[in-house]
Every structure is written in structure tokens, then in C-alpha cells.
Amino acid sequence: MPLFERTHRFRIYCSRVVPGFIQTEEYATALLTRIADFRQAPNDVSDAVQARLDRSRIIHEGDHRFALLVEEDVLYYRFGTPSEMVEQLAYLLAVMALPSVSLGVIPRTAPRLMWPLETFSMFDDVQVEVELLTAQVNVTQPSEIAMYGRAFSELASMAVYGSNARALIAEALDSLG
Numbered sequence: 001m002p003l004f005e006r007t008h009r010f011r012i013y014c015s016r017v018v019p020g021f022i023q024t025e026e027y028a029t030a031l032l033t034r035i036a037d038f039r040q041a042p043n044d045v046s047d048a049v050q051a052r053l054d055r056s057r058i059i060h061e062g063d064h065r066f067a068l069l070v071e072e073d074v075l076y077y078r079f080g081t082p083s084e085m086v087e088q089l090a091y092l093l094a095v096m097a098l099p100s101v102s103l104g105v106i107p108r109t110a111p112r113l114m115w116p117l118e119t120f121s122m123f124d125d126v127q128v129e130v131e132l133l134t135a136q137v138n139v140t141q142p143s144e145i146a147m148y149g150r151a152f153s154e155l156a157s158m159a160v161y162g163s164n165a166r167a168l169i170a171e172a173l174d175s176l177g
Contacts, residue, residue, distance in 0.1 A: 003123055004058050011122040011152045013069045016077060018088060019121075021056045021066065022095045022103075027088040028052050030080035059101065069104045069155050071116055075172035082176045089173045093166060104159030105168045114154035122148055 012019045017031060028049045036045055058064060075092075078085055096103045119131040128139040128148045139145060160168065 001055065003127065004055055005062070007123040007126075008063065009065050009067070009122075009124050011067045011069075011149070012120070013117065013152055013155055014074055014119045015071045015116040016074060016119065017079070018070065018074060018092070019068050020052050021059050022068065022092060022101075023052065023056070024084070024088045024091050025049060025053060026080050026084040030084060034079065059095070059098065064100055066101045067104075067152075067156065068101065069106060069152070069159055071106050072108045072168055072172075075105070075169060076175065086173060086176050089169055089176075092169055096162075096166065102161065103165060104156055104161050105165040106155060106159045107168060110158040113158055114151055117151060117155075120148055120152075122152060125149065 010021075012021070017023075018027060020028070023031070029045060032045045032048050032052075033043075035041075036043055036048075059066060075089060080088070092103065095101055121129045122145070123129075125142075125145055126140070128145055130137040130139060139148065159165070
């Protein structure tokens with residue numbers, strides 16, 4: 001939590017899931033349950049979900065800025081029931097209205113300037129966390145952090161924002177019936 005509290009500028013790119021800061025409880029439960037099952041790990045999902053929700057309060061507090069990018073496919077990957085996905089997508093729309101949040105969606109049809117990457121989170125220009133299948137890598141080397149910053153900028157330039165992003169989310173919502 002101290003890293004989150006002292007970070008002013010968050011830049012988060014997710015190619016496969018909704019960013020943790022803006023996951024609903026049901027979405028996080030479904031996702032973390034699948035991860036625990038796949039890893040054959042002890043089932044501490046309820047504690048992990050609560051920790052994630054506790055961390056996510058930071059999006060509503062303090063002087064933090066969040067630049068969030070997701071690939072359009074994230075809107076369609078189903079974790080949880082259709083109604084839980086509706087709730088998650090509706091929450092994305094609500095979060096977009098927060099003054100501290102910029103949510104960009106990279107359309108499937110966008111000309112690719114950068115290939116889809118693994119999920120990464122940048123904490124100011126101090127640290128990058130990269131999520132891999134079996135581990136989380138913490139990058140602190142300034143030249144590597146700069147490379148992630150450059151990648152984030154490239155990805156952000158392909159994204160749509162505002163009403164165009166809301167339209168993509170609405171299409172995903174419509175697909176759920």
C-alpha cells in the first residue's frame with residue numbers, strides 16, 4: 001500500500017483483463033478464482049479480493065492520476081457470469097467520469113504501432129510491475145522504466161477516449177444481451 005499511496009501518476013496497460021484498480025468485487029472474485037485454480041494454489045481468493053478492493057479506494061482519494069489503457073478484447077473476455085460482466089462494464093463507464101481517471105481503449109481495428117504486451121503498471125517513473133504467468137517482475141532500472149514509458153505512450157496513441165471509448169464499451173455491453 002505505501003507504493004500506491006506515494007505514487008502520484010499511475011500508468012497501467014492491460015491486454016487481457018480489466019485493471020485491478022477498477023475491478024468489481026464479482027469480476028475480481030471470478031478472475032482470482034480462475035488464477036488460483038490454474039496455479040493449484042491455496043484458496044485465499046476472498047482475502048485477495050478484499051486486498052484488491054482496499055487498494056482500489058486510492059482511485060477515489062488523494063492527489064493521484066490514473067492513465068489506464070485496455071485492449072478492446074478485454075471488454076469481451078468473460079470472467080464471471082454475463083450479469084457480472086454487465087456490472088463490470090457499467091463500472092468502467094462510471095469510472096471514466098472521475099476527474100483523476102483517463103481510460104483509453106485500443107480498438108481491435110487500430111493500426112498497430114506497438115504489439116500487445118503483458119500487463120504492466122508504472123508508478124511515477126520509479127518502478128514498473130510486470131505481470132507474468134508465474135511471477136510479478138519489479139523493474140527499477142531507469143533505462144528499463146523509460147522503455148516502458150515509451151511503450152505506454154505508443155499504446156496510448158492508438159487508444160480512443162471519451163465518447164469513442166464509451167461506444168466500444170457499450171458495444172461490449174450489448175453483446176451480453
